[in-house]
Amino acid sequence: MYTNILRHPGPTPIPQKVQLAMAHDIYSHRSGEFVELYRETTKRLKPLFGTKQDILLLPSGGTAALEAAAINTVSSGEDVVVITVGAFGDYFVGICEKYGFNVHKLAIEWGEACTEEALVEFLKPLNSIKAVFATYNETSTGIINPIEKLAKVVRTQTDALFIVDGVSCVGGAPAEMDEWGIDILVTGSQKAMMLPPGLSFVSVSERAWKAIENNKTPSYYLNLSSYRNWAEKGMTPNTPAITLIYGLAAVLDLIEEEGYEQTIARHALMKDMVRAAMRSLGIGLLTSDEYASPTITTILTPEGLDLGDYLGHLKNEYHLDFAGGLGHLQGKVFRFGHMGYCFPSDILEAVSLMEAGLQDFNYSFESGAGIKAAQDVFLSRKKR
Incomplete structure (x- = not known):
């Protein structure tokens, strides 16, 4: 299993x-x-x-x-x-x-x-x-x-x-x-x-x-x-x-062991990686950068996709489990958690599997664009 x-x-x-x-x-x-x-x-x-x-x-x-x-x-x-x-x-x-x-x-x-x-x-x-x-x-x-x-x-x-x-x-x-x-x-x-x-x-x-x-x-x-x-x-x-x-x-x-300041910085980095990836894939975000959470990103339904089908496919085919929307946002957004025991490598894995799912649904995007955008954020932050 x-x-x-x-x-x-x-x-x-x-x-x-x-x-x-x-x-x-x-x-x-x-x-x-x-x-x-x-x-x-x-x-x-x-x-x-x-x-x-x-x-x-x-x-x-x-x-x-x-x-x-x-x-x-x-x-x-x-x-x-x-x-x-x-x-x-x-x-x-x-x-x-x-x-x-x-x-x-x-x-x-x-x-x-x-x-x-x-x-x-x-x-x-x-x-x-x-x-x-x-x-x-x-x-x-x-x-x-x-x-x-x-x-x-x-x-x-x-x-x-x-x-x-x-x-x-x-x-x-x-x-x-x-x-x-x-x-x-x-x-x-x-x-x-x-x-x-x-x-x-x-x-x-x-x-x-x-x-x-x-x-x-x-x-x-x-x-x-x-x-x-x-x-x-x-x-x-x-x-x-x-x-x-x-x-x-x-x-x-x-x-x-990580250092509390580094823990906080890691969460901020993962937030930026996810947001950059979604923008490169042409997928909208619910919130502005100014007030974006470091622990969860709420993502708008990719254009032309049935969100329930897409999330179900990611879970069944690729074992990637996102949360759906709540209240009046149900069916309109999904939620990408990146808190706690989560690292930049996990973001790259999730974005890669998201892209595979998008390809399965014939969503139009440049293959690898999301992964590259997330990786660029990670590498640029690593050099500082």
């Missing part, structure tokens, strides 16, 4: 070193061995978040961590702003509405980023905003929001907390939580963190902890104060995903 070449926005491929680490003999989450593992791995995570604050580990998917960030800081009836630029920004809207928050939705056209000017204008007539929620990297559209600039607007124009979904980019894009003024930053295991699903990471500022202490929304499993109290003991309040934390230690080994 062939293994698919997974080029999704998550889950993403898992390095062999990480798989082997997760095969470690299990031990109790109340043991001294676990305490040492927990404290060491959470300490090593801090540079990825750009923070001196503790990193809390939740045995959950990223969505549960987003819910925890919301319900621990805001109470029913309080005003919040949710910046949404795609399907996953709408997740925050759904969470906030479910708990009875008064939601002011700043909806940006899919494929566009939220600019600081748009946020300034949106906030002007609003008073007593408790929190502003934003998605750093939107995987449904392949855009990355200018989070540093948006954080500055929130800081200078309101007293609100700034809560950021970094699920699909922490580990593959710059994150400076403390310097930028982010109050809660969340990510998940199955994206740039190169792990299976089932673990999420939350970091909380001192301002946010004060809000949490005064918050009225009840919570039990997702109670961040409980996670903080247990973290002081080097543990979690409930049984954690122990094997994933073994794997996390191996992930951090890999990132530290």
